[in-house]
Amino acid sequence: MAPALAVEELTWRIGGRAIVDGVAFAAAPGELLAVIGPNGAGKTSLFNLISGLTRPDSGRILLGGRDVTRLAPHRRVRHGLGRTFQTSSVFPGLTVAENVQLAAQAAVSGPIGALAVWRRIGGPARDRAADALERTRLAHRARALAGALSHGEKRKLELAILLAAGPSVILLDEPMAGMAVEEVPDLSELIRQVHRDGATILMVEHHIEVVLGLAERIAVLHHGALLACDRPAAVVDDPAVREAYLGEPL
Amino acid sequence: MNHVRSLMRPAGRRAAAVLLAAAALYAVPYSTLRLPGVFDGPLDSPGVLQLLAVCLLFAGLALSYDLLFGHTGIMSFGHGLFVTGGMYVTTILVNHAGYGLVPAALAGLGVGLAAALVLGSVALRVDGIGFAMVTLAFGQAVSLLVVSGSPALTGGEQGQTLNAGAVPAALSGVRNTANLYWLALGYLAVCAAVLWWLTTSVPGRVMRAVKENERRVEVLGLNPYLFKLLAFVVAGLLATGGGVVYLLLLGGATPVVAGSDFTLGLLVMVVLGGAGRRWGVVAGAVLYAYADQSLTRLSGSASVAALPGALRGPLQQPLFLLGVCFVAVVFFLPGGLATLPARLRASKTRVGHGVRTRNGRRAQRAGSRHSGLSADASATQPRSPIRRSAPQAGPNVLPGHNAASSTGAAEEGVTPHG
Amino acid sequence: ASGSGNGSGGGTTAGAELKIGIITAKSGPYAPYGTEYLAGLNAGLAYVTHGTGAIAGHKIDLVVEDDADNPTTAVAEAKDLIGQGVTMIGGSVDSAIALQVAAVAAQNKVLFIAGPAATDKLDALNRYTFRSGRESYQDIATAGTFVGDLAGKRVVVLAQNSEFGTANAAGVKAVLGAKGASVSSVLVPPTATDFTPFTQQILAARPDLLFVAWAGTNATQLWTALDQQGVLSATHVVTGLANTATYPATGPAGSKIQFLAHYFTGAGGNNPVEAAMTASVQKAGGTVDLFTPDGFIAAQMFAHAVQTDPANVAKQIAALEGWSFQGVAGQYTVRAADHALLQPEFQATLSGSGTTWTAKLVKAVEPGAIAPPAPATPAWPTSGS
Amino acid sequence: MSTLILLTATGLGLAALYFLVASGLSLIFGLMDVLNFAHGAFVAVGGYAAWTVADHVAGTLGLALALPVAVAAGAALAALTELLIIRPLYARPLDQVLATVGLGLAIPALLQAVWGADPRTWTLPAWLAGTLDVLGARIPTVRFVLIAAALALLGALQLLLTRTRAGLIVRAGVENREMVAALGVDVHRAFTGVFALGGAAAGLAGLLDGLYQGSISPGDGTSLLIFAFVVVVLGRMGSLTGTAVAAAAVGLVQQFANYLSADLGDESVVILLAAVLLLRRRDLKGRPA
């Protein structure tokens, strides 16, 4: 079976510096692959390339075996791609419910169907949105303006939007950043559930405990290049990874 | 935001309010009510009806502009070119090609549609202030075309009157000003209906999302460009229709509509009323159009003439008064007229909750920060009605301080660091 | 009377007030012209009513509205006035506004006497519309009388690329071209800030006569550029004399230009009407200028109309058509066929220095010499005379 | 040949005028994100202030006195505007725009109320009124003065912004006032300073526009504003060198297009703007989010 997501020799340069440098890996369908690496290693940039917000200088990106390297971001979504952002990126002036319904509607009616002016939000989209809110435990905030949410709630809303769209390949950029300690286990559980439901997940996270608890494989980025891509145990024991990323224990 | 909140209100009450307003507006030409100080004559006098008709027309035009600006977050400086298009294409076809009024107007709409498609698909390739400038350039080009392109056809800076023969008797003559009034009212109704229909539809929702966060829309798998184009075309078409109505109100085409000041005026109306707020926009437009036409009267009035010289000079300049009005409105009515009811309500309850007014104001400040130049509908929302009563039970939701943070959190994304 | 239409409120009974609506610019860029016009109008009313303010027993009440140079406002004001029962309207500095108001007047069958607006299109526009000022054709024709034999001469028109400019260019071609001159034009875009390129175009055309038709505010710069680049010394230059405030604008170039003048102080040779106007305006604390006569003449025409019949528009039109009278600048005639106002114009020079310049009469041009061609058939069935 | 030189030199003179108006606009817009529609009014006020001086004191001395007066008038008006109107609205950029639109309407109307709608003539000292012969082209002396002034202004502003801390403070303050304050900097003073600086540039532009046209009228600055906007946008908002290059491009294109054909001249700037913007795809201010 073709990998759900594969990148081949992906390179992105800016000002002569390779921010992402010949990265190649593949994620099998249903796999949860964590991407770790020091700050500035190029993790977010890699996500931007995969989701199409930036264009690579060379290399290819394959979604389910199909080359999407040249496609606009919204076209990639049609091939099942979804992502969250490192700093929350929601529609601040819409309510939580509207945020999620929008995503659901986009998924239900498709890119052209969403242009049908005679169509009202409702039916399947509404159910799907309600379901996503339920799963992220945001239902009670449905009517709040997204811009008015606390940091943690915004992160959950990001996830809810993602769930509503129902992508098969998910990119998560630091879902735990800034969450209070007590929130972390619940959020991990949610990600695990989504994973169990069959999605392929790529997750950037500095919260190493979470990474170790969830990931099936870990890819380590360093100076834009792939330093290692292996099972968690092997990666954590790799001296190079310790040197570059983990450092001395606190 | 608007409709979500209003949907929460009983639909019946809303419909009743709209119907009531429509009926009241419809009945104006039958009223002999005098409003001294506001209008010179009774409501049914031709001068007053003409003034009101222009106000209603501008309300419709402002709504069409608000579809772009308030609902989709794109600022066009070229909206007037569609009004110009509707006005001039119709006039030229009637006067120089011998068309009847209706076929000419339809042709004008067709031209407007085509122009909106072409210009939109080109100009929307850039965004933000770039889009504003490209549309400004297009508007300028049309303005030059009208003024100096072919004076024989357009009448140049003098414009041209519509052939009297082409205008149906019911629409000409002071006696029939009431019909013009109803025409303008109908135009406003069409604009309002289209806007309502569009903004409550799926693409309408996407347009608002585009305004909030265009990039995020892309990541939802939708192409923002198409939705912006849809908004641009609909707004352009409505404005073209407005041009035809304006033509009939004036009895002729005037290049005033092609100037950049005209579009700027639409922008001011929208902001004055409150971008993205339908009633607000209508009120803003009516007020602006009224002021624009009546300030000349005020400045020429006997009471001003009686003032001492140093005061009289400036006050006899309507533009001076208009300018000062802007500044005053901005200062004393931040967020536009649409926030007025909330403000009044707040000031009533101020005794009890001294802070609530400040809340409103803070929220607006913060909101407009988010969106840079584009007005932010959400920002002008009075937030108090959305008070949430979160279940204490929610296991994952910061047990214990929901109440404290419900409105508080509203401000979170809003601190200047945002 | 069928023609009087809805003018029932206009005051038909003797002794009642008679409202005359005036729509003109009191603010905006045309405000100075509007002020001149109003000063003339008031002087004219004083003259025709012998200071009583009443004509044929009707107290004249001027309702002055400011159009702020905005056609929308002007149309609303016209409708408002008509709605109030006014059957006589005057004014409009701006041709754009005059045309719009004229249309409203015709729709509602009320009398309209346009003010300073110069567009030729007001002629033969409709039977309700008259004018109290001159028209572009007369200006151009006046210039044509300055030069001797035009046959084989090159004439260049320098004008703004606008309706006013192109109309002038076309007018020159028609008037002077008919006398054998070859006419070309240099059109300046309204957006131009610098005139050097146009001076070069003019020089390249080597004209024998340069006709400048300019209505822009940056006149000083235009004349400076023409002077600096040697155009003024290379050819004869003719242009229209505007109001006194603009005299310094031509600056040092002033003495090198021949002016055609619609009017300037003293152009009428101080005939009794002109003297009355000057005295009256000065008494009111104003000064006589380019468009003061337009207001004065309008008052004379209104008075003539009211004396005929205060309420019957058809009769008023009939009385005005073909009426000939002594006015500020000389003899005026309302041509019945198209309502053109035949009148004298003048040739003048400017002399002075710095910011003080005065116009001097060179010669007066008779109305007949510059009369626009009359339509072969009247534009509407004339009410006779 | 001499025509070419003449058109180039006068085109650059025109460019200098555009730059003088646009620089202040660009400064305020680039640094503070305030699209100042009142800038044209600042120019006009500078012009009238200068004219009033020159009207009382003739000749070169009058001109020398008019210069500081124009600059001071522009700066003072701008500083007042910032203090009274812009500052209370810092968190509401849209309302700032609206307020400046209001000022842009009110101030010229006020000027007209005081000085009338008719242009006031400016009598230039003899050495300025003439032309200089360059290879057969008679180039008006004023153009050289304008070009020199524009270059001097460009240099001075450039130094001020890149070499001084003040520039840094303002650029940072636009993004996040609270944080700048938290670094111990009085950011409001810096903002007033920027506005005053923009106003000073406008005042200078007003004086030079008066010399250029040989007259002043209430609408002067406003009519230049649209070109100034075009220049600012072409010059990539707030970049001074960009503004200078854009001004030169607009001035020259307009001048030559006008020489070639009046129809071309009208549309040339519009075409230039549209073409450049469309070729230069991404939003001018936009960074990828």
Add this chain to the structure above:
Amino acid sequence: MREVPAAEPILRVSDLTVTLGGSAILRGVTFDVAATGVTALLGRNGVGKTTTVKSVLGLHPAGGAIRFAGRDIKTLATHRIARLGIGYVPEDRAVFAALTVEENLRLAETARRPHRYDLVYELFPVLRERARQRAGTLSGGEQQMLALGRVLLGPSRLLLIDEPTKGLSPKYAGQVAAALKLVAREVPILLVEQNLAVVRRMARDAVVLDMGRVVHVGDARALLADPDLTNRLLGVSGPRTRDVNGSAR
């Protein structure tokens, strides 16, 4: 309760009340920051930690009293407070996105002082490499470093640091903690932090907030060693904190 430190506290916050958006965010917060070492300000999400810190800097209108080095600073403008020597690292970093890294640092320096960026560059070598890059294009972690570096340049007598290790890789988080510990030898720090490992390593005193009130003041290590207390106050069971080297396996 703990012993009062010998020296006079550098910052005394008493009965601080803040109302934002119509709701009381702080309701009578009282605590001291010792003149030496690190004082941790702890609590769940949204309890008012950031609000407290910002109020000290005069960024929120507040009731109550705030004394810094014996002086009442509540009525002062923010820039005046900062000039008294209070440095601030906001939780969202607030680097100036349009300015380069170097310009960000230059701005933080007070005028008429020799360049001291080398200090910062030594601590965060990445920043030297990025000196001419716009701060807005830095990675999340790099921005955090810049925000920290910036505050170290000023002549501070007290640092207010809000969640410095958020978004940092474990290695940098460790380095930052170490660096701050060094800094704390000279300048007292009020530290807001979610990473309890960092708190344990650095802080001597701890103040815990809940719902806008101080619910605990005491020795930091003692607090973190007490599973009941941490569970009740911070929602964490026992000293299970983030250990960076994967020892949780």
